[in-house]
Amino acid sequence: MTATAIAATSNPLGLALGIAIAIAILGWILILVLLITTYLVMVAVRGRAQKSREAGPPPRAADASEILAGLGEIRRRDPDFDEQLLFDAAQTATLLAFTAISTGDTAPIMRMVADSYWSTPFGRYVSTVARDRRRAVLDAKNSAIRRRSRNVPRLPLDYHADLPRLARVALGDVEEIDIRVSFSGLVAMIARGATAMASGAAARGTGQAVLSLTRAVGDRLNDSGLDEVSWVASSGSYELSFIRPAGAHTDPLAVLSDRVCARCGAAFDSELAVACASCRTARPLPWGQWRLVQVQVVDPGS
Amino acid sequence: MPFNERLLYGSQTLMRWLAPSRSTDKKHGLVRGVAGLIKFVLMLVLLLFLPLFWLPFLVVRIVTMARTIKDASTIEMKSGEEARWGFGAFVALPPGQTVGSDASAITRRDPGFDPVALQNWALVATGLIERSITSGDATPVRPLMACGLLRTHQALLDLQAQAEVSCEGSWEATGAEVTHVVRTPHVELVQVRVRCVGWCWQRHTPTGLTVRGSQDATAWTEDLLFGRSGEAVTPPGGGLPARRCPSCGAPLNLDPGGVCHYCRGVVTAGRYDWVLVSWLREPW
Numbered sequence: 001m002t003a004t005a006i007a008a009t010s011n012p013l014g015l016a017l018g019i020a021i022a023i024a025i026l027g028w029i030l031i032l033v034l035l036i037t038t039y040l041v042m043v044a045v046r047g048r049a050q051k052s053r054e055a056g057p058p059p060r061a062a063d064a065s066e067i068l069a070g071l072g073e074i075r076r077r078d079p080d081f082d083e084q085l086l087f088d089a090a091q092t093a094t095l096l097a098f099t100a101i102s103t104g105d106t107a108p109i110m111r112m113v114a115d116s117y118w119s120t121p122f123g124r125y126v127s128t129v130a131r132d133r134r135r136a137v138l139d140a141k142n143s144a145i146r147r148r149s150r151n152v153p154r155l156p157l158d159y160h161a162d163l164p165r166l167a168r169v170a171l172g173d174v175e176e177i178d179i180r181v182s183f184s185g186l187v188a189m190i191a192r193g194a195t196a197m198a199s200g201a202a203a204r205g206t207g208q209a210v211l212s213l214t215r216a217v218g219d220r221l222n223d224s225g226l227d228e229v230s231w232v233a234s235s236g237s238y239e240l241s242f243i244r245p246a247g248a249h250t251d252p253l254a255v256l257s258d259r260v261c262a263r264c265g266a267a268f269d270s271e272l273a274v275a276c277a278s279c280r281t282a283r284p285l286p287w288g289q290w291r292l293v294q295v296q297v298v299d300p301g302s
Numbered sequence: 303m304p305f306n307e308r309l310l311y312g313s314q315t316l317m318r319w320l321a322p323s324r325s326t327d328k329k330h331g332l333v334r335g336v337a338g339l340i341k342f343v344l345m346l347v348l349l350l351f352l353p354l355f356w357l358p359f360l361v362v363r364i365v366t367m368a369r370t371i372k373d374a375s376t377i378e379m380k381s382g383e384e385a386r387w388g389f390g391a392f393v394a395l396p397p398g399q400t401v402g403s404d405a406s407a408i409t410r411r412d413p414g415f416d417p418v419a420l421q422n423w424a425l426v427a428t429g430l431i432e433r434s435i436t437s438g439d440a441t442p443v444r445p446l447m448a449c450g451l452l453r454t455h456q457a458l459l460d461l462q463a464q465a466e467v468s469c470e471g472s473w474e475a476t477g478a479e480v481t482h483v484v485r486t487p488h489v490e491l492v493q494v495r496v497r498c499v500g501w502c503w504q505r506h507t508p509t510g511l512t513v514r515g516s517q518d519a520t521a522w523t524e525d526l527l528f529g530r531s532g533e534a535v536t537p538p539g540g541g542l543p544a545r546r547c548p549s550c551g552a553p554l555n556l557d558p559g560g561v562c563h564y565c566r567g568v569v570t571a572g573r574y575d576w577v578l579v580s581w582l583r584e585p586w
Contacts (some may be wrong), residue, residue, distance in 0.1 A: 020351075021350075023351075023354070024350045024351050024353070024354075027351070027352075027353025027354050027357060028353050030353060030357060031353045031356065031357065031360065034357075034360060034361070034364065038364045038367075038368075041368060068487075082571070082573075084448075084449070084450075084571055084572065084573075087450055088448075088449050088450030088453060090450075091450040091451070091453070091454050092450065092453055092454060092457075095453075095454045095457055095458070096457075099457070099461060102461070103461065103464070103465075121372070121373040121375075121376045122373070122376040122377070124369065124370075124373045125370060125373035125374055125376055125377060128366060128369070128370045128373070129370070155462075155465040155466075155467050155506060155513060156458065156461040156462060156465055156467070157462070157467065157504060157513060157514055158389060158390070158458070159454065159458050160389075160390065160580075160582050161454060161580075162580065163491070163527065163529070163579055163580055164450075184389060184390075185389075186385065186386070186389040188467075188506070188513040188514070190506055190509055190511055190513075195382060198381035198382055198385070199381045199382060201379065201381060202379035202380055202381035202385070203381075227509060227511065229511050229512070229513055230381065230382055231381065231382060231383075231385040231386040231389075232379060232380070232381050232385055233379070233380045233381075233384075233385035233386075233388055233389045234377050234378065234379050235377070235378045235380075236376060236377045236378055255449065255568060255571075256557075256561060256568075259557070259558045260558070267558060270457075270460045271453060271456040271457035271460050272457055272460050272461070295376075297375075297376045
């Protein structure tokens with residue numbers, strides 16, 4: 001018979017205490033099991049993800065004559081159509097994804113994507129990292145209020161998108177155009193333990209990630225430590241699918257529609273603004289009815 | 303805030319309250335001693351039951367993290383010096399023919415095409431880019447950059463301003479050469495490599511920390527890629543390099559959308575003249 005059982009037979013207080021201690025011990029055991037299982041699952045997930053990335057998605061033939069024929073057909077239906085508009089949209093979409101990843105601000109990219117974008121692995125990643133970044137910004141603000149820290153989140157330093165190119169044109173119930181674009185972005189981190197934090201953020205192996213993050217926590221707990229600077233670069237090559245309803249027409253003036261507020265005439269003071277600063281009218285999109293629905297990783301050389 | 307996070311932050315707040323206070327307590331010694339003892343016992347109880355507060359948060363966090371790790375394979379990440387010095391490494395243009403043969407093909411179609419004029423335009427462009435970057439204002443490069451590039455350039459300047467990252471510097475182009483020419487039925491591209499001398503320094507204003515570059519003079523190269531529609535021809539008035547509208551020939555006067563004040567043509571879309579479609583500086 002266990003001590004808890006003995007206590008239980010003695011008095012109700014002993015029973016309650018016994019149950020409480022059993023729950024506490026069970027909790028600690030659960031945490032330990034959870035952490036060990038997590039580590040093992042992470043190793044497996046990361047390895048599988050890496051393998052699937054190396055294998056890449058199935059190659060899709062980009063037949064130049066097919067693309068030309070598709071473009072010709074779209075132009076026949078919509079004489080003002082200009083693929084340059086979608087190239088601009090592709091460059092902007094990757095920049096706004098970079099914005100969300102580095103600052104946590106998803107409002108600008110939300111304007112130009114359909115709901116299905118957030119179900120893609122890339123969309124999910126952007127959404128999760130952006131949420132974490134917003135939390136980090138909030139934590140940093142709260143810490144600053146308590147005068148414990150003046151750490152700042154990621155500082156966007158540079159961004160570059162290669163020249164986009166057409167990958168596919170498909171006409172059916174909807175008009176669909178795939179654009180290939182590569183981008184790279186650079187952010188700086190300023191914090192105690194920034195080097196370890198950056199290393200953890202970019203770690204390729206789970207072991208390396210855990211070690212780096214542990215080191216970062218140690219550095220951050222060290223009150224006498226000084227702020228340091230480190231960098232994180234992100235890059236990728238993607239095929240972006242844009243769709244619009246069949247029969248939609250391009251408004252030649254749409255390209256200018258997001259420069260000045262149509263309601264009050266005020267200029268949009270920031271490229272990232274989603275509404276007019278004066279009258280709060282939503283900012284229109286310069287690419288008409290085209291929406292980004294899908295993002296697929298591609299091999300940079302393909 | 304979700305329940306799991308409220309539970310965790312609640313336990314943290316409780317822990318902070320139970321932790322021994324450093325502030326001077328005006329209370330009577332005995333009262334302070336009893337209160338301290340109660341707090342100590344409560345702290346031990348809290349520590350014992352900490353898993354109950356942490357478990358819901360940990361489970362949610364771990365599930366999210368596992369999914370993030372899987373999704374993170376969609377993006378390539380580098381850190382530290384590798385990231386700092388790897389960003390901006392020049393990449394090759396899509397495969398084209400040699401500079402000479404494609405340039406000849408362009409000249410046959412458009413006798414006014416002059417690669418030297420583009421080299422000179424690139425030298426001017428470098429000055430305009432310098433003004434734009436150091437002032438944090440995209441206006442100087444408006445007559446130069448294609449709509450998409452201008453949009454991303456402006457957004458990057460906005461992001462840097464939000465993050466309180468300033469860029470100071472002074473540099474000039476000392477030479478330029480055409481390094482790549484590509485002609486397709488749809489688009490013509492000319493890449494000009496520009497040699498620059500000067501200094502450029504990015505720093506985080508609140509902390510004063512340098513995030514990139516320095517105030518020391520150095521040399522670097524920049525790749526400027528000019529593009530235009532495969533049907534465009536050199537405008538008679540000299541076009542954008544001569545600060546004339548390539549559509550109507552009037553003196554250049556553009557609105558924020560790159561539209562000519564006189565003919566309402568969108569002149570920075572590359573339909574009428576060469577525009578800068580990509581700009582990249584080697585790691586600095």
